[in-house]
Amino acid sequence: MKKLVPLFLLPLFWSQSFAQSHQVLTSDGELLHITVKGNGIPCLYLHGGPGSGSWWLEKFMGEELSNF
Secondary structure, eight states: OTTTHHHHHHHHHHHHHTOEEEEEEOTTSOEEEEEEOOSSSOOOOOOOSTTOOSHHHHHHHGGGGGGO
């Protein structure tokens, strides 16, 4: 079973390898983290609250996010 764990994690890391991530410092000193994926119509996802990242959205939406 321990040998299967990397196989389950591989899709997560595989999808992240195609993402372009960078940071932007705004004029008021806030640091924005940006991830760019796909080549369709842009989709802006704004989240709030501590610990509320984009990981859960990518987990449940997966390839559907590439359609935007």
